[in-house]
Amino acid sequence: MTSDPSADPSTLAGRLRDAGSLKWTGVDAQIAAWVAESDLGTAPVVLAAARDAVGAGLVGYLPPALRADLGAATAELHAERYGWDVDPARVHPVADVLTALQVTVEHLSPAGAPVVVPTPAYMPFLTAPRLWGREVLPVPMRTDDAGRAALDLDAVDDALRAGGRVVVLTNPHNPTGRVHDRDELAALADVVSRHEGARVFADEVHAPIVHDGRRHVPYASVSALAASQAVTATSASKGWNVPGLKCAQLVLTADRDVHVWPRVDHVATHGASTVGVAAAIAAYRHGLGWLDDAVAVLGEHRTALAEGLAEAVGTRVRWTPPEGTYLAWLDLRPAFEVVPDDLARWVRERTGVAVVDGAACGEAGRGFVRVNLAMPRPLVVEAGRRLAACLR
Ligand SMILES: Cc1ncc(COP(=O)(O)O)c(C=O)c1O
Structure with missing residues (x-):
């Protein structure tokens, strides 16, 4: 390395x-x-898992036992590293984070509502929602007293008042490298709660990579309120550098999403790769x-x-x-x-x-x-x- x-x-x-x-x-x-x-x-354990899957001929559609194991491994990782109790049955494999956002926008948020994107942002978050027929409301981040990028909660509130109903929270943040703290996330939950039906898409794909002894705080772990707003996306793709294996995980914490999910499950999960699922399980269990x-x-x-x-x-x-x-x-x-x-x-x-x-x-x-x-x-x-x- x-x-x-x-x-x-x-x-x-x-x-x-x-x-x-x-x-x-x-x-x-x-x-x-x-x-x-x-x-x-x-x-090496991730590569070995991918090789073993191929060697065993596991190159067909995703078997239920492997899918269930991904849920369990994702839950284990989140409990161990972030102290967040995830229900393994509420973890669903998707191809990548953009697919997770698409599902959130098209099926788990009010129809037609604009998407609020704090900027600067991971580039596709500004363009992809438009391809799905959604307006994007960019909200510039502010600089806090310590000179760090921070959410401008008043501006997020304004964008939600203007009709936005999905807030894209990227934490840790690409491109600024900011790792949001618990108070900031709790304050976001308060702002979002003022707007009927508003959701937070929590992109936590960079969660494994935090520096100087920091601990990543998953948005949905902050409070019951945050959990009821959140659709969380995570993945081994950045931490273990396997974006080509096409397996992210969407974690549902809002009960209403759990009711909607069976209707979208097949289409949403279809792109997740069987080999990628095997690799992600190995990363989360043996790649720490x-x-x-x-x-x-x-x-x-x-x-x-x-x-x-x-x-x-x-x-x-x-x-x-x-x-x-x-x-x-x-x-x-x-x-x-x-x-x-x-x-x-x-x-x-x-x-x-x-x-x-x-x-x-x-x-x-x-x-x-x-x-x-x-x-x-x-x-x-x-x-x-x-x-x-x-x-x-
Ligand atoms: C913040 C953020 N979200 C999502 C992605 C895409 O992740 P993937 O395509 O591996 O799911 C990236 C990739 O750079 C990213 O930086």
Whole structure:
């Protein structure tokens, strides 16, 4: 998982490109720090489970026993790591988090209601609901007293008053790396409760990756009120780096959803992959040691980026190291009189580093870039150095 800290960045990049991931082959760049895939691989037990499933010929539709085991493993993980008691029968496999959002929007929320998306946001949350015939109401996040991104609850309240009925809560947050605390989540539940039928889609896909001894707090675990509003989506896809295995989990805590579910179950769960279910079970039951090591490496990569960026920090770049996720959110606005229209391209042409343009995360992200820290350490340092140099 770790890389030789003295290895040459271009050799490392060449090896990763040869391995052929989307991150390293989807964009023409010398350093691929864009899409949220990790170069650290996955846990051997997860790979073994996927291989065993294939070896046993488990490549058909999802057998009920495996599905039930996923519910049990998801519940075990949430009890052990987050102190949240999940009913295994209320855990349902879906292909991915976007499918979970689609089901929530189309079947578990008032028909036709707009979707409230705090911004900056994971990019598809701003576009996908429109494809499902829903208006998106972007709500810029605020900066709290500690300089961190925080929910603007008054603005969320306004968006719900304007008709929004699904609030997309991403926690830990992509792209800002914020890990919301219990008080903030409880305050959101209070605001949402003022609006008849309003729901919270809690995207907790980054929950396994939190730093500095923090503990992820699942939204639905905060109170009975939050549980009655929540539709929770989680997955092994970020923590164990297996998005291609197509298995997320949707956790229902509102009784009314449990009544609706049988009607949507077949279509909603059909895309979850049998091999992905086997891999997720292995990750949750046997992959926690590997995860903890990976999170320690990713946490240290925040220092690696700081090292690379050093000469620009405070003058041309502002950032707060992420509390969770392996994404760094850099404010480059101090470096420009006028921010270039396509900031990711501007950066890539000058540095060879592929990043995500903050503007793709909503207007609130204009002038920011998102940098993926899940690369070998020398590449993280080098990406930081090149960024700092191009802003001179
Ligand atoms: C916040 C967030 N939600 C959802 C996803 C998509 O997850 P998946 O497609 O693996 O379910 C991502 C991927 O980067 C993400 O960052």
